[in-house]
Amino acid sequence: MNTMTENSTVGYVTDDGRQIGGTIMEMKNITLRFGGVVAIENISFDIHEGEIRAIIGPNGAGKSSMLNVISGFYHPQEGEVWFNGQKRPSMKPFEVAALGIARTFQNIALFKGMSTLDNIMTGRLTKMKAGMLSQAIWWGKAAREEEEHRQKVEEIIDFLEIQAIRKTPVGRLPYGLQKRVELGRALAAEPKLLLLDEPMAGMNVEEKEDMSRFILDVNDEFGTTIALIEHDMGVVMDISDRVVVMDYGKKIGDGTPAEVLANKEVIDAYLGVSHD
Amino acid sequence: MLYREAGDFKTSYAKDNQTFPIKFDRVAYYILLVVAFGVVPFIINDYWANAVIVPFLIYAIATIGLNILIGYCGQLSLGTGGFMAVGAFASYKLMTAFPEVSIIIHILLAGGITALVGMAFGLPSLRIKGFYLAVATLAAQFFLVWLFNRVPWFYNNSASGQISAPERSVFGINVTGPHVDAWAQYMICLVFVFASAWLARNLTRGTMGRSWMAIRDMDIAAEIIGVNPLKAKLTAFGVSSFFIGIAGALLFTVYLGAAEVGEAFGISKSFLVLFMVIIGGLGSIFGSFAGAAFMVLLPVLLKNILVGALNWPTDLAAHFQLLIVGALIIAFLILEPHGLAQLWRVAKEKLRLWPFPH
Known part of the structure; x- marks a missing residue:
């Protein structure tokens, strides 16, 4: 079990004995609005070097918006993005790429x-x-x-x-x-941080297994930090070290898969709340 | 069987990456070069040079230029005629202002000036795409023709508003003016065509070409990978206009000799080169040559058949020639929307096995 405290810059050791480094990316109080719609509301979380970090949540929770903030497509109205110990100024996507952040898309965006x-x-x-x-x-x-x-x-x-x-x-x-x-294509950039937006969407079981294996191998062999969005809870719980749970633009849970699974708010968001 | 790939193995990435990876193609290419440089100059006559080969070579350069913009970078442009006019007028001003400098340098400089003009008119491409960009470049076409008509400085205040190329020579051989041999015209165009095709091929196979194609195929993903859209689009406009400017300069100095801007570089020229690109095949250097050859040769061929073989009156033949060319273009685009280059690719696939079915 890890002994890390929130926003710590020291690493931790995972259940399977991998040493995780300090914070590589930190989102501080991010708020993103589109007109009157609040897509992300005051969310903070961090990503440690070498870990697999999952972002989960029901449809429309703001997961992809969060990824788009990280990769520079959206510029949040409030909050700060810290990468590699430095506050990142407002950047265009191609400048973010040069920092060493690569990503894949929910709908395939190949040439x-x-x-x-x-x-x-x-x-x-x-x-x-x-x-x-x-x-x-x-x-x-x-x-x-x-x-x-x-x-x-x-x-x-x-x-x-x-x-x-x-x-x-x-x-x-x-x-x-x-x-x-x-x-x-994303790996070719030898990224420090790899963002995967639903890497297993629309795949059958064998393809999901292949993809999970590749994700774990990338993390293991190249030591790449990975942040991924995924809907398949089985996969998320299996491969990720820590999970952020979002619902309606808010963060409702953050921790190891086991911790998140035990979180009442998370269960409510996924299964619905009984009103009696 | 005729077209063999079997046994043609590559042992290095450089070899795998060469322009003609298949030995058969490579040999054919070298033979073509030897014939083009070593045989044709000795047998070419005035008719062939003026009616077919010189315009083909010049339009091939323009088509390569436009193909870089449309076929590789995906930015639609209808300003080709205007940019060719920039090349022509730039070369005219340079030739008359600095008569002692070689015409080769003038033509290259004319290309450079056109590149700058093209980049300026390419700036809207950062904000607008597709048909809207086409309309913006159409504005460039009309503006440039208007400019060269209205400002007498561009045509050195000549009474007719025409520009005419002064006599110039390379290595003591006339290449422009009234006393010029067919083979000299041919050779100067051929050298420029060869250089243009070679440069275009190199640019399109490296980092720059890949960033152009990335912008063409999926601009959002291109940006996320690190392609600077401003840089990619402007370099495409620049390189494309450079070739188009050279084509315009050659068309005026070597081929036409004298030109009036509205007539020589009007909107119909923009469409002619666009047709060459589309018929030849988007995103293919070979297609650029094929498209230029098709559009230059077809009218000549039809004229020879209708007037020469069938003894039709010339005016009737001229009208029918337009009809037939138009119909053929439509028919062709329906049958093979990816152009002659694709047709060639399919033929090669078939030839690999021919005459065996599997």
């Missing part, structure tokens, strides 16, 4: 006209620095860089076991594989 290889190569964009001139004549840095990064991308392709579809346009791939390619 349909490009091959698997090109999709994952695009994920390494923030790491490739060759100038336009060098690229135009394909000499020196551009050509060298292309080969180095291809090497890295091939490692990811091997890791995700998608060697056979390397050159296939992703539009032609089945759903489960597309999800995997999207994970590969």
